[in-house]
Amino acid sequence: AQTVTQSQPEMSVQEAETVTLSCTYDTSESDYYLFWYKQPPSRQMILVIRQEAYKQQNATENRFSVNFQKAAKSFSLKISDSQLGDAAMYFCAYRSAFLVRFGAGTRLTVKP
Amino acid sequence: NAGVTQTPKFQVLKTGQSMTLQCAQDMNHNSMYWYRQDPGMGLRLIYYSASEGTTDKGEVPNGYNVSRLNKREFSLRLESAAPSQTSVYFCASSRDYSTDTQYFGPGTRLTVL
Numbered sequence: 431a432q433t434v435t436q437s438q439p440e441m442s443v444q445e446a447e448t449v450t451l452s453c454t455y456d457t458s459e460s461d462y463y464l465f466w467y468k469q470p471p472s473r474q475m476i477l478v479i480r481q482e483a484y485k486q487q488n489a490t491e492n493r494f495s496v497n498f499q500k501a502a503k504s505f506s507l508k509i510s511d512s513q514l515g516d517a518a519m520y521f522c523a524y525r526s527a528f529l530v531r532f533g534a535g536t537r538l539t540v541k542p
Numbered sequence: 543n544a545g546v547t548q549t550p551k552f553q554v555l556k557t558g559q560s561m562t563l564q565c566a567q568d569m570n571h572n573s574m575y576w577y578r579q580d581p582g583m584g585l586r587l588i589y590y591s592a593s594e595g596t597t598d599k600g601e602v603p604n605g606y607n608v609s610r611l612n613k614r615e616f617s618l619r620l621e622s623a624a625p626s627q628t629s630v631y632f633c634a635s636s637r638d639y640s641t642d643t644q645y646f647g648p649g650t651r652l653t654v655l
Contacts, residue, residue: 434584465643475585492556509625521584525640530575530600533582 432457434524436533443512444541450497451507451536453522462526464498464505469535470518478520481505514540544568546647548633554653555623558581563618563650565633573639574616576608578629585632591616592639615641623654 434455443449455464466478481489481498488496493510509516517540522533546567555561567581572593577585587600591610605627607619615634616635618626628653 437638450568460568468645473630473649473651475634475649477643477645525644530587530644532586534582534584 432464432524432529432531434522434527434531434533436520436522436536438536439534440537440539442539443509443516444512445512446510448464448510449512449538451520451522451538453505453507453533454502455505455522455524455531457503459522459526462524464496465523465525466494466496466505467493467507467521467523467532468516469521475521485517495522511515511537512540513517514542516540544564546629546633546635546645548647550552550650551648554640554655555620556559556655557624559623560619560621561623561652563631563633564615565617566615567633567635567645568614569635569637569645570613571635571637571645573636573642574610574655575634575636575644576606576618577632577634578602578627580629580634588618590639595646616631620652623652625654628652628654634640 462483464481468476479491497506517533524531549564575590586653589608591597592612633647636642636644
């Protein structure tokens with residue numbers, strides 16, 4: 431069964447520094463999509479970045495980038511130049527057709 | 543353009559009571575979903591609707607029913623609420639049923655006493 435594991439329940443980073451959040455997944459599918467969502471205290475789920483498994487190039491969105499290692503089934507999120515507004519829960523998600531799996535989340539704290 | 547809206551934002555029920563959570567999207571999306579979020583467990587899919595007129599079970603459907611009222615609206619009903627259904631419920635929508643990005647509503651915090 432497909433599973434998504436976020437091994438870091440909590441992480442902290444100093445403002446302006448870089449932090450990497452880890453995510454691993456298990457699947458036998460070859461075609462799937464991976465996502466990182468941010469959930470601030472407002473509870474709203476906000477899409478941060480998306481990666482198609484068939485693409486070798488790592489996705490980037492401004493200060494957010496991923497390191498996608500398909501063979502290792504790893505999908506980490508790097509946040510550069512961390513800002514106070516980045517503080518939130520971050521969820522890694524896997525999707526293949528209608529099978530959707532979310533990780534348990536990583537709580538990121540940003541220290542001023 | 544409000545995106546995905548959910549009502550109510552908060553609800554407290556007694557065991558055995560029933561209620562319906564409402565969800566609407568204005569993005570002309572074909573597919574809609576209901577999730578629950580419990581501490582330490584991420585989001586789990588309850589039901590989904592690939593397109594207007596169809597609904598299917600997700601990972602945790604027991605105790606719930608859904609209705610895809612039209613293309614915009616997708617409701618979740620608890621017929622006889624139980625304390626185990628205390629959770630935060632999220633509705634989401636996507637353009638199609640394959641692997642398109644899902645957009646989430648603000649959530650409903652439900653407490654069952």
